[in-house]
Amino acid sequence: GAVVSQHPSWVICKSGTSVKIECRSLDFQATTMFWYRQFPKQSLMLMATSNEGSKATYEQGVEKDKFLINHASLTLSTLTVTSAHPEDSSFYICSATQPSYEQYFGPGTRLTVT
Amino acid sequence: GQQLNQSPQSMFIQEGEDVSMNCTSSSIFNTWLWYKQDPGEGPVLLIALYKAGELTSNGRLTAQFGITRKDSFLNISASIPSDVGIYFCAGGLNTDKLIFGTGTRLQVFP
Numbered sequence: 311g312a313v314v315s316q317h318p319s320w321v322i323c324k325s326g327t328s329v330k331i332e333c334r335s336l337d338f339q340a341t342t343m344f345w346y347r348q349f350p351k352q353s354l355m356l357m358a359t360s361n362e363g364s365k366a367t368y369e370q371g372v373e374k375d376k377f378l379i380n381h382a383s384l385t386l387s388t389l390t391v392t393s394a395h396p397e398d399s400s401f402y403i404c405s406a407t408q409p410s411y412e413q414y415f416g417p418g419t420r421l422t423v424t
Numbered sequence: 425g426q427q428l429n430q431s432p433q434s435m436f437i438q439e440g441e442d443v444s445m446n447c448t449s450s451s452i453f454n455t456w457l458w459y460k461q462d463p464g465e466g467p468v469l470l471i472a473l474y475k476a477g478e479l480t481s482n483g484r485l486t487a488q489f490g491i492t493r494k495d496s497f498l499n500i501s502a503s504i505p506s507d508v509g510i511y512f513c514a515g516g517l518n519t520d521k522l523i524f525g526t527g528t529r530l531q532v533f534p
Contacts, residue, residue, distance in 0.1 A: 314466075316466075342520060352526075352527075353427055353512060353524045353525060353526050353527050354467070354512070354524045355524075356521070356522070356523075359520070359521070401464075403466045403467070405466075407519060407520065410519070411519065412457060412469055412472050412519050413457075413469075413519060413520075413522060414469065415459075415466035415467045415468070415469075416466050417465050417466045418464065418465060418466045420464070
């Protein structure tokens with residue numbers, strides 16, 4: 311149980327374009343989903359927390375207009391990187407949880423902006 | 425963002441040896457979690473701790489929640505090649521908002 315998927319697993323896009331990443335909880339309903347970013351050889355840094363049906367809460371320093379998060383259902387959250395630039399290239403990982411349960415992570419999406 | 429201090433940063437050990445790593449925080453936590461991450465993958469939960477002093481095992485892995493609630497350690501006994509990876513601690517007041525450690529990169533040689 312507690313399987314979280316992400317799509318796509320990797321994506322290459324041109325500078326200035328937008329990219330959408332999906333995060334799905336496959337066998338449970340996730341009341342909360344989290345989006346993290348991980349640069350090479352570094353730890354996971356929380357970008358934002360999203361609860362189903364409400365606006366996401368962004369961490370300090372994360373631009374909400376650049377990283378659009380939608381948590382439309384209890385099994386799906388999306389992260390859209392708008393007007394991507396090379397410095398946005400990173401490994402984006404989502405996690406999903408229910409109240410009083412641990413966070414279960416997706417396999418990650420590697421974004422490369424050329 | 426805030427990170428937890430995790431040590432050692434990396435370890436190179438021989439198969440069969442025991443491994444120990446720890447994590448410290450300047451804040452008190454109610455939850456400590458240990459994850460393993462393989463290259464190009466998301467973290468996988470190994471052990472979750474919810475009570476100060478708690479000692480929990482998962483196979484060859486043992487983790488403890490420090491009495492001060494500001495630290496935790498993870499031991500791996502009789503290491504095997506598939507233990508290779510990056511180990512992260514994570515702490516928080518609950519399981520919702522976690523702060524991750526800096527990671528320990530483990531390499532096991534046959």
